[in-house]
Amino acid sequence: MNSNITLNEALHLINNANIKPLQKEKVFIHNSVNRILYDDIKAIESSPKFDTSSMDGYAFCYSDLERLQNAGLEILSINKAGNENECEVGKGKCIKTFTGAKIPKNADTIAIVEQVYIKNNRIFLNENEEVAPYRFIRKIGDNYKKGDVLLPKGMQINPFHIGILAQNNTIFLQVYRKPRISILTSGDEIAESGEIKENDNFIYSSNNHTLYAITKALGCESSIHNIIQDSKLEIKNAIESALESSDMVITTGGMSKGDFDFTKEVIKDFGETIFESVKIKPGKVVSYINCKNKHILALPGNPNSSVVSFLLFGRLILSKMLNKDAAIPIQKAKITNDIRNLDSIRLEFAPASIKLVDGIHEATIIENRQSYMINRLNDAMVIMDKKANKGDLVDIIILNDLLKF
Numbered sequence: 001m002n003s004n005i006t007l008n009e010a011l012h013l014i015n016n017a018n019i020k021p022l023q024k025e026k027v028f029i030h031n032s033v034n035r036i037l038y039d040d041i042k043a044i045e046s047s048p049k050f051d052t053s054s055m056d057g058y059a060f061c062y063s064d065l066e067r068l069q070n071a072g073l074e075i076l077s078i079n080k081a082g083n084e085n086e087c088e089v090g091k092g093k094c095i096k097t098f099t100g101a102k103i104p105k106n107a108d109t110i111a112i113v114e115q116v117y118i119k120n121n122r123i124f125l126n127e128n129e130e131v132a133p134y135r136f137i138r139k140i141g142d143n144y145k146k147g148d149v150l151l152p153k154g155m156q157i158n159p160f161h162i163g164i165l166a167q168n169n170t171i172f173l174q175v176y177r178k179p180r181i182s183i184l185t186s187g188d189e190i191a192e193s194g195e196i197k198e199n200d201n202f203i204y205s206s207n208n209h210t211l212y213a214i215t216k217a218l219g220c221e222s223s224i225h226n227i228i229q230d231s232k233l234e235i236k237n238a239i240e241s242a243l244e245s246s247d248m249v250i251t252t253g254g255m256s257k258g259d260f261d262f263t264k265e266v267i268k269d270f271g272e273t274i275f276e277s278v279k280i281k282p283g284k285v286v287s288y289i290n291c292k293n294k295h296i297l298a299l300p301g302n303p304n305s306s307v308v309s310f311l312l313f314g315r316l317i318l319s320k321m322l323n324k325d326a327a328i329p330i331q332k333a334k335i336t337n338d339i340r341n342l343d344s345i346r347l348e349f350a351p352a353s354i355k356l357v358d359g360i361h362e363a364t365i366i367e368n369r370q371s372y373m374i375n376r377l378n379d380a381m382v383i384m385d386k387k388a389n390k391g392d393l394v395d396i397i398i399l400n401d402l403l404k405f
Contacts, residue, residue, distance in 0.1 A: 002275040007312070007347050010278045011328075013288075014316050017274050020293050021323035022177045022247065029165050032157045034219045035175035036322045036405065041151040044168055047143040051103040055136040058116060058123050059087075059107035060094040062133045065125075067092055068111065072122030079104060094123060103137055110136035154324055156219075156405050176322045181220045182242035183208045186228040186235055186253045186263055187301060206374055207252040207299070207306045214310065215250075217403040218318055230254070232262045239270060243294050247321060250314065253301035255285040267298050281346040283309030288317070295321075303374035308349050308381070311402045319405050329401040330383070332393045333361035339388040348384040351376040352396065363396050 002013060024038040053059065060073055067073060073094040079087045081100035088105040089095055095104045103110075115129040125131065144150060150164050151157070157175070165173065191202040193209065208224045215222040223246075228238050235254065242249045254263030264276070264287065271291030278286055282305035289296040297314050299306040312328065319326030333354060342348070352363040365384075366376045383395040 002273070004277045004279060005275055006279050010275050010288075010313060011316065013274050014313060014320070017288075017290055017320075018293070019290070019295070019317060019320040022179060022321050024174045025177050026172050027175055029162060029171055029173065032165070032173055032175060033159055033162070035157050035178075036219070036324060037151055037153050037155045037157065038174040038176055040149045040153050041165065041168065041170055041173065043144050043146050043148045043150055044170075046141040046146045047167065048138050048140060051140055052138040053097045053099055053101050053103060053110055053136060054138050055110060055112045056098050057096075057110040057112035057136060058094040059097040059104050060089055060109055060111065061091070061106055062109040062131075064092060064094075065109075065131065068094075068116075068123065068125050068131075072119065072124045075118070075121050075123060108133045108137070112136060179215075179220045179248060179318055179321050180246045181215045181222040182246040182249045183211050183215075183222060183224050184228060184235075184238055184242060184249060184251045185225075186230060186238075186251065188230045190227050190253070192227055206303050207301070210303065210307055210374065211250055211252070211299075211310055214307070214403065215314075215318075218315065218405070220318065230262060232266055235262055235266045236269075239266065239296065243270070243291060243296075246294070248295040248297060248314070248317065250310065251296065251298045252306045255287065255298055255300050263298055267296050270296055278309075278313075279346045280309070280312070281343050281348040283312070283349075284346065286313060288313060304351070304369075304377060307374070307377060311399075312349075315402060315405075322405065324405050326405045328397060330395050330397060331361065331401075333363040333380070333382070333396040335382065335388060335392055335394050336362055336364045336390060337367075338390050339365065339382075339384050339386075339394070342384060342387060349381040349397070350384050351378065352380050352382045354379040354396070354398070361396065361398075363394070 076093045076095050079095045079097040079101045081098055087095050089107045109131055111131045115126055116123040185205050185208045189202050190205045191197055193204050212222050212224050228234050239249055251263050254261045267289050271289045274288040274290055276287035285300045286309040287298040295317055299309050351366045351369050354361050354363045363382055365382050369376050380396045380398045388394050
């Protein structure tokens with residue numbers, strides 16, 4: 001049994017667990033943002049697909065440079081972008097060619113409009129102006145060539161990729177199916193938001209709503225289930241039902257050593273326990289159960305603990321379901337207060353506020369950071385594993401970095 005293990009041991013176990021990637025599905029380009037690519041997107045043609053003018057000017061053959069300087073070049077026609085007619089220049093001739101237009105046959109040089117003057121339908125090069133072959137010409141494939149990988153499989157599509165897809169005429173693309181997540185919360189003391197109670201001996205549920213928002217930000221199809229009472233049978237039935245329609249079931253609560261903490265016992269009957277209890281603070285009482293390609297992540301009941309343990313472990317499980325390697329994104333920051341009172345056994349993830357000063361993050365650790373205080377999570381977490389003094393560089397995790405793969 002992998003119990004009371006280190007963070008690195010838990011991450012190693014997840015990376016080596018039997019987590020099969022989800023199936024693929026085809027989506028319309030507008031519905032692909034934040035989705036994970038299943039296949040490479042390759043260029044169906046080169047860009048540009050023909051030599052193209054990058055400026056408004058006159059296309060001619062460089063061998064006619066002396067004529068341009070002295071006798072001038074006759075203007076044959078106008079060549080605009082999208083011109084359906086094939087243009088060709090002959091000796092002593094030029095064609096007025098606009099930005100984005102295909103370079104006429106036999107032409108290899110552009111004299112931009114500011115470099116010439118016109119007299120009797122001929123262009124002449126202004127004094128002290130210079131032209132050179134291909135200076136204002138975009139060559140075939142300058143951007144990319146046919147068959148090049150434009151977006152590699154495993155990439156998370158962002159809004160800036162949509163233009164690439166559209167230019168490549170990729171209207172539908174293959175992505176990994178969205179993970180289906182069920183979020184269960186248990187506890188006789190828990191009331192759902194908006195619920196009216198006859199007595200005041202309760203707390204409103206926040207774990208399920210926070211985890212719903214986090215999993216939605218990670219691109220999941222998430223659902224919140226009804227609050228479960230402290231009953232082994234109710235917890236068992238709720239998990240069984242949720243597993244039928246989900247890839248991952250997240251539970252919160254019932255994981256400590258109290259007489260009514262039943263979840264930690266019930267989940268063991270559903271599959272292989274990959275680990276239980278990790279030496280981190282907050283979030284020690286976390287368990288991961290692999291259920292024949294479905295997954296149960298059982299989180300602590302305290303809000304801060306449930307969020308931190310999901311971000312560390314749940315995000316990694318989801319990434320493997322999407323066939324991605326998602327390491328914990330660690331950055332450096334200068335701390336503005338001393339790190340004291342370190343837990344000698346557990347690695348602590350301390351909430352902190354951050355600001356960017358002269359290109360360097362500065363992190364201020366929240367002093368009062370008990371695990372029930374969900375409002376202490378705002379900017380980042382400082383990884384506290386050793387004593388450090390004000391001004392030292394320490395490892396931090398910016399929370400927004402955990403909301404993407």
